[in-house]
Amino acid sequence: MSAFEEAGVAPELISAVDELGWTLPTPIQAEAVPLILGGGDVMAAAETGSGKTGAFALPVLQIVHEALRTRQAARQAGGGGGTAPSAQRSLCVLNAEDRDAVFAISGDGLRCQARSEQAWGGCRGTVGAFSGRVYYEATVSDEGLCRVGWSTQAASLDLGTDKHGFGYGGTGKKSHVRQFEDYGEPYGLNDTVGCLLDSDGGTISYTKNGALLGPAFQLPQHMRGQAFYPAVCLKNAELQVNFGGSPFKHAPPPGYGGLASAPRSTTASWQEAPAGSGGGGGKPLAIILEPARDLAEQTHNNITLFRKHLRDPSIRNELLVGGTAAAAQLRALKEGVDIVVGTPGRVMDFMETGKLPTDQVQFFVLDEADRLLDTGNQEVIMKMFQRFPKGGSGVARLQVLLFSATLHSPEVRALAGKICQNPIIIDLKGKDAVPEAVHHVLVRCDPQEDRSWLQSAPAVHTDAVHALDQTGPNLDTPENWSEAVKRLKQRYLQRVLDAFQMEQCLIFCRTNFDCDNLELFLNSLGGGSGGGFRGKRESGVESRYSCVVLAGARSMDERRAALQAFKDGDVRFLICTDVAARGIDIQGLPYVINMTLPDRSEDYIHRVGRVGRADTMGLAISLVSSVPEKVWFCTQKGYKPWLQPDAHNTRTNEEGGQTTWYDEPQLLQDIEKRLSRPIAALDADLSLPADIAAHVAGGGGGSEVQYGQQRGGGVSKEVAERVAAVRPAVQGLARLEFAAQSSFYELKRKWAATAAHA
């Protein structure tokens, strides 16, 4: 029996995590999963990278799936399950509310035209099917370009141009995700195309004037069970459609029936809450909040991976974050979503405008709860909480889960007091949750001793805090040393990257502007990412300093592309602000560099938590100034003083300006206190201090472990072979043990029954 089974995890979820290479639950998973499955509120704290996402996502998925199954069964039995669609059939016509502006529909909803010669105009039907085999006909009633087929509510109306729509065009091409491939034969004026959807078999096919053209598309597994609607798309053309409300021109193939007469339990409609594949009436059962968009996307992707084997019904999860167009998110919500992962602003927007129903919510999960509060979301969280149903017992009760690497702040405790019911606290590491697998070192940057900051090449861009101050080689002022250390740090960064021959490293800066400047510096060394990331290793034009930026000021698309390029190994360095510090998971990351220490020691813990994940060795290097450094410290949200440094805003906060003096030696002490240990400096030649070197390969201590590799050496081929050899015997023993235990309990039960009888 696997330990995931022991924790009560369903076999479909175990298969999914097994495919990810997870054989055993991490300690936080082993503790939290059974408690959540048992229905309790949970507050959990464990070190960074310890598998908290799985600890809440697996049980949430399991319970949501159980709830959907129960409701689906009730609906199939005609019991309604509380959310069954109304018995009255929706009118099956072209949907005037789901069409492009250039698309016109006749009064009976069955004839349509789009007269633009430049643009395509599309439309969907009012009724879709998520089960069974259905058919409709489209007859070309005027020359022009047509595409006909099926799409989900998430699809663009320009049929066949994205992953949610499947079309067949008059030129004899089928189209999906903008891929146009030969299919069937061309069709035109007076031809009738039959559109066939086999939801259960997962295929879409077509007929032309009654002749079967064969399968056109195989639906991807994850789309099975989603509601597909008739979809047509025209350019200067006209069509007549028949969904089965009147006799068809050509009888559909055996096993298929008109969409208009499909059983009500297999269809979804635009007007009502869609029945969809799930049984939740399309309303979310779980809301998971994350403090940052990137993190929300990561959790959403994890859930998509975990849920892949959960079927009948399958689970629909949606990402609701700002910075991306709301239209697709709205369509998905309309079609029905079971689990929402999002950031507070966008999720609250949808709730307040009635787009995101809250009356079925059973789970409210706050991931990185302390960070959610730090970023001013207390009020939003409370507003959301007030919307959720609290009544019920057992599985119907609202379950609240708070997860973070640190849960010790009074604010988090106070929030938990308001929204949790007798929460069970799982605190696996206490408040200084830093993985053992991380080594910490520092590089002292002293511009008074090391004058290399005076060199003119390579060019260094600094943050312009001292744009108005006198600086130069022979000045002994705090401002001059502050500017000098900014210059020196970039040179030290280059030395560190070279000394460790870093192939992959996350580099933390304080502000978006610092990120931009560092990007310029690495680019000037020959780095860059370029369009398409020109640091690509496979391309043979590998750049030693290739880099991308992940910071709040960049667009969501750019951030997503940057993170992906870094994860794929296409660029070596990811420069980021603290946005990336929380929760971002980059497997096997060997190094983190802090250009400046964070001003809160818990942020240091989150930053260095990007390495040492899942027991992989990591090194955190901090560049620490020996002189005070003046930095921007904006008190006005969105204000960028570096764009126009002036006599006013370069003053310190106390003087009414937007800067502050940073005392890194003091910040270092705070961090050391938090870690309960001193952080050693790298040697003058930037080699590791002896005690740390002894633990890693190349350090002379005989160790075979390297940064970026798993601790414990359990990955060697010999060990893997030995484990494989003994596995059958151990599994056999486990089965025997299970049989022995079962027979013991059976005997005990019989004995108790006999005793009671006597």
Ligand SMILES: Nc1ncnc2c1ncn2[C@@H]1O[C@H](COP(=O)(O)OP(=O)(O)OP(=O)(O)O)[C@@H](O)[C@H]1O
């Ligand atoms: N049971 C497991 N077995 C093996 N690897 C696992 C297991 N659980 C999680 N992991 C891996 O460990 C890494 C860290 O997991 P996760 O991102 O959930 O950590 P976290 O505790 O949420 O971290 P943070 O505090 O930084 O947000 C991921 O790469 C994940 O795939």
